[in-house]
Amino acid sequence: MTTSGAEKVVIVGAGPAGIRAAELLVQAGIRPTVIDEGMKAGGQIYRRPPEGFARPPEQLYGSEARRAAALHTVFDRMVAVGQVDYHPQSSVLAVAGDFLQALTPSGRKDFTCRRLILATGAMDRLAPIPGWQAPGVYSLGAAQIALKAQGVALGSRIVLAGSGPLLTLVATQLLKAGADIAAILDTSSLRYQMAGLPGMLVRPHLVLRGLLMRAKLGHLYNAGVTLDRIDSDERGPVAMHWRDKRDKTHVTACDMVGLGWHLRAETHLAGLAGCTFDYDESWSQWLPRTDRMGRAAEWLYLAGDGLRILGADGAEVAGRLAAIACLADMGLPHPDPSSDLRRLDRLERFARAIARAFPWPRDMVRSVPDETVVCRCEGVTAGQLREAVICGGAEANRVKSLARVGMGRCQGRYCQLAGAELISDKAGIKVRDAGRLRDQAPVRPLPIGEWVRDA
Known part of the structure; x- marks a missing residue:
C-alpha cells in the first residue's frame, strides 16, 4: 500500500545515495519519484555501459563489482514492479519550494513534491594550470566515464595529474585496459600522504587496496610535483612541463592530459532550495549545512557526496539516513538510525584523513x-x-x-x-x-526551444 499524492517524495539522483533512499522509502510503502541524469541508475561511480557492451562488471568496477551489481539489481527490481516512478536522462533545472522543473527526453516537465531528497553527487575538482583550456585536456572523471561507458581511452599517450584516490584509481583502470600512460603526477607529497595515513587506518582494507594499486603504477607515479604548463598545438596537448620533488624540470610528451584534485560537491540545487552553506577548511569548499541525518529543513534532505565527500560506501549510508529522517518527519515508522550514524562517523574520519593526505593545491593556484x-x-x-x-x-x-x-x-x-x-x-x-557564488536557474543549459514552446 502506497501513500497518497499529498505525501509525494522526490529524489534527485540515482547513484548509491538515491538508490538506498528509494529502497527504504519503498519498504515503508511510499512510491517515490526518482529523477536522474543517467541513462540507467548507478551514478558516476557505478555508471553502466550501453546495452551489448562486452566488458563484464569485474572489469568495469573491479573489487566493487558485487556492490555495484547489488545496487543495480535493487533499483531495477523496484522500477520493474512499479514501486518507483523513474525518470532517467532527466536533469532538474530549477527548484523553488515544492516545485521542480526538469528537462526530460520528452521535453521540459514540472514536478511537485511535499518532500525532496537531493542525492546529486559530486564532480571533479579542478585547478587551473597554464594551457589547461586546450582541447584534449579532460577531467579524471571524464576519462573514467569514457572508459566505463564506451571502453575508450581518450588518448594514445596519456599524462594524469592532480591528487587524491581518483588519480590512482583512474590510472590503474586505464593501465588495466591497455592504455599507454606516460606519467602520473601527484601534487601531494609523500609527507602529506603519510600524515593522513593514521586517520585512514579506520578502514584498513581500503588503505591496503589503495597501496596495492599504487604499487602497480611503479615508476610512472611521481609524488610532490609542481605542474608548470601544458603545451599544445592545433590537435591538442603535446607535452606536460612539470618539476619533481627536488625541483628538477621534466617535459613529458603526450596527446591527452587528465586533471583532478579529488571531488567537489554538486550543490547548485541545494542552493536553489534554500540551503545554508559553510566553508569547510578540510575540503577547501562550500558544503551545505544539515543535521547528522542530512536534514536541511523539515521538507529537504541531502545525501551522498552532494553533502559530504564520503565515497560510494558513505553515500549508501547517507541515503538511508536521509530517508529515515524523511519518514520520521512524516510521522511514519522508520528504522533506528544508530548503527548507520556510527558507521557515518567512521567514514567521516576516513574522509577527513583523505583530505589531509591529498590537499587542494592552494599555493599552486594562487601563483x-x-x-x-x-x-x-x-x-x-x-x-x-x-x-x-x-x-x-x-x-x-x-x-x-x-x-x-x-x-x-x-x-x-x-x-x-x-x-x-x-x-x-x-x-x-x-x-x-x-563568499560563495549565488546559485541561479537553470543549473544546466536548456535548449531555447523549450522556452519558445511555452511562448
Whole structure:
C-alpha cells in the first residue's frame, strides 16, 4: 500500500545515495519519484555501459563489482514492479519550494513534491594550470566515464595529474585496459600522504587496496610535483612541463592530459532550495549545512557526496539516513538510525584523513601567471580576475559581475574554487570571506526551444 499524492517524495539522483533512499522509502510503502541524469541508475561511480557492451562488471568496477551489481539489481527490481516512478536522462533545472522543473527526453516537465531528497553527487575538482583550456585536456572523471561507458581511452599517450584516490584509481583502470600512460603526477607529497595515513587506518582494507594499486603504477607515479604548463598545438596537448620533488624540470610528451584534485560537491540545487552553506577548511569548499541525518529543513534532505565527500560506501549510508529522517518527519515508522550514524562517523574520519593526505593545491593556484585561463567557459584569465578584485572589491559575486568568471556553461563548477583562492590572495583575506557564488536557474543549459514552446 502506497501513500497518497499529498505525501509525494522526490529524489534527485540515482547513484548509491538515491538508490538506498528509494529502497527504504519503498519498504515503508511510499512510491517515490526518482529523477536522474543517467541513462540507467548507478551514478558516476557505478555508471553502466550501453546495452551489448562486452566488458563484464569485474572489469568495469573491479573489487566493487558485487556492490555495484547489488545496487543495480535493487533499483531495477523496484522500477520493474512499479514501486518507483523513474525518470532517467532527466536533469532538474530549477527548484523553488515544492516545485521542480526538469528537462526530460520528452521535453521540459514540472514536478511537485511535499518532500525532496537531493542525492546529486559530486564532480571533479579542478585547478587551473597554464594551457589547461586546450582541447584534449579532460577531467579524471571524464576519462573514467569514457572508459566505463564506451571502453575508450581518450588518448594514445596519456599524462594524469592532480591528487587524491581518483588519480590512482583512474590510472590503474586505464593501465588495466591497455592504455599507454606516460606519467602520473601527484601534487601531494609523500609527507602529506603519510600524515593522513593514521586517520585512514579506520578502514584498513581500503588503505591496503589503495597501496596495492599504487604499487602497480611503479615508476610512472611521481609524488610532490609542481605542474608548470601544458603545451599544445592545433590537435591538442603535446607535452606536460612539470618539476619533481627536488625541483628538477621534466617535459613529458603526450596527446591527452587528465586533471583532478579529488571531488567537489554538486550543490547548485541545494542552493536553489534554500540551503545554508559553510566553508569547510578540510575540503577547501562550500558544503551545505544539515543535521547528522542530512536534514536541511523539515521538507529537504541531502545525501551522498552532494553533502559530504564520503565515497560510494558513505553515500549508501547517507541515503538511508536521509530517508529515515524523511519518514520520521512524516510521522511514519522508520528504522533506528544508530548503527548507520556510527558507521557515518567512521567514514567521516576516513574522509577527513583523505583530505589531509591529498590537499587542494592552494599555493599552486594562487601563483598561476596572469595569462592563465581560470574560467574556461568565458576565457577569463587570472590577471583579469585579479584586476576585478582591485576595481570592484574582494567578493565573489562582485568579481563575477566585473570579470564574468562563473557566468559560463558550467556556472562556476570548474572555476569557483580557484577564483576564490585568487580573490583571497589578492585581497589578503580568508577564502571564506570572499563568499560563495549565488546559485541561479537553470543549473544546466536548456535548449531555447523549450522556452519558445511555452511562448
